[in-house]
Amino acid sequence: MKRKKVLYIGGFELPDKNAAAHRVVAVAKCLRDLDYEVEFIGITHDDDFCGSFEGFGYTALQYPRSNKAWIRYAIGADIVKKVKQQAPDIIIAYNYPAVALARIICYARSRKVKVVGDITEWYQSKYWYRRLDTILSMRCVYKNLDGIIAISNYLYDFFSPCKRMVLPPLVDKEEKKWNRVSNYDFENKIRIVYAGNPGKKDLLGSVVHALDQIHNKRVELTIIGMNEKQFVITYGSKGYENANISFLGRKPHQEVINILSSSDFQIIIRENNRLCNAGFPTKFVETVMAGASVIANRFSDISHYLEDGTNGFLLESFDTDEIAKTLSKVAQLSRDEIEHMKANAKKISFDYRDYLPQVKDFFLTI
Numbered sequence: 070m071k072r073k074k075v076l077y078i079g080g081f082e083l084p085d086k087n088a089a090a091h092r093v094v095a096v097a098k099c100l101r102d103l104d105y106e107v108e109f110i111g112i113t114h115d116d117d118f119c120g121s122f123e124g125f126g127y128t129a130l131q132y133p134r135s136n137k138a139w140i141r142y143a144i145g146a147d148i149v150k151k152v153k154q155q156a157p158d159i160i161i162a163y164n165y166p167a168v169a170l171a172r173i174i175c176y177a178r179s180r181k182v183k184v185v186g187d188i189t190e191w192y193q194s195k196y197w198y199r200r201l202d203t204i205l206s207m208r209c210v211y212k213n214l215d216g217i218i219a220i221s222n223y224l225y226d227f228f229s230p231c232k233r234m235v236l237p238p239l240v241d242k243e244e245k246k247w248n249r250v251s252n253y254d255f256e257n258k259i260r261i262v263y264a265g266n267p268g269k270k271d272l273l274g275s276v277v278h279a280l281d282q283i284h285n286k287r288v289e290l291t292i293i294g295m296n297e298k299q300f301v302i303t304y305g306s307k308g309y310e311n312a313n314i315s316f317l318g319r320k321p322h323q324e325v326i327n328i329l330s331s332s333d334f335q336i337i338i339r340e341n342n343r344l345c346n347a348g349f350p351t352k353f354v355e356t357v358m359a360g361a362s363v364i365a366n367r368f369s370d371i372s373h374y375l376e377d378g379t380n381g382f383l384l385e386s387f388d389t390d391e392i393a394k395t396l397s398k399v400a401q402l403s404r405d406e407i408e409h410m411k412a413n414a415k416k417i418s419f420d421y422r423d424y425l426p427q428v429k430d431f432f433l434t435i
Contacts, residue, residue, distance in 0.1 A: 075100055076155045078110045078148060078173075079163025079187070083129070084122035085322055086114075088238070088351040092189065093163055095239035095421045096218070097125055099428045102421075105159075110151055143202060145169025149176055159432070161218070163187040167205035174213060183435050186211050188228075189220040191347035193269065216435040221369050223346040234431045237370065238354040242420040246326045247358050253331035257287060259399060259407065260332045261364070264293040264325050265352055267303070270345055272338045272387055274304035279392035280312040285400040290314045291332070293325055329359035333407050334399070337365040338387050345369060354419045362407075362414040364395060380413035 077097060081089035090111070097107040109127035119128045130147055133139040141147070143166040152160065152173060160177060162170050162184060177184045188211060192203045211217060217233040219225040225235045240247060253260070267273040273292070280290055292300065296318040320328070329335060335356040339345040345368045353371065356363050365371050366384035377383040382395050
């Protein structure tokens, strides 16, 4: 029997240049193991518009660099033609713009092609036309899809009664980067990492102010993704004079994973609002798979995985004083207690193979 062809489209930049790329490749591995053929159409900042990665072929549209280019991308001026050339049986659209996706759905209906949405965000923007796109996507277009892959239970509930499933960020645990043995000499230190771009989500300033409050030199915070100058521009210079912080700036993804595997915790503090509840932090997944624990407050599906004091620390709020109180607890932990907590965190699995039964059932019934 001929294998069904799945075409995965969206704003991911292969091979591994953004979190979206890591997600879609993991989902594609699920589908390949279930005997589907998968191809990608992503975006690129480079001039290289095609290639292969992990055995998957891909092409890419140029990343929209202007409002005019973004509008062209949003209305699907180029994607429909490329989809027709691929002639897929199933299309998976990753957070796709409303008008472009509506055009794809119209094409798919005429060819009896199934269209599935991979929805991982509830976008917010200062631009009116992007806010309008989000309203159209979430309230109208996505609800006309044949199925929805939701990254969180918040989105799963929102898209009721559509055919849907929850699929958190996944990884391939057989990749060497997840099985690296740490050679970091902790001495009597506790190493906490923050990795990423805080943007509108992560309350990194509150974390640093909390660390400054406890004034404990045993606790070290390593910030990856921004340098000290960028931090001061964003949060100001007051309030971290006594904090034990090192800034590493932007690092390649592989190096970030290496640092996580040689750390004790990653800290993720976010507001408990729609933006944060709709998504789910890829950094949480990468941290536990790399062998470190997590310090996080309650938002999205965090509490489904994090058990306070057992495999990490779960805060009830994102208040600075609460963060400081938790960091004070962390500072009192022995090395044996920390290693036990990290071992418990490592038991949380986001390996894509563990999700094959759900993915199989979902795609058989759309």
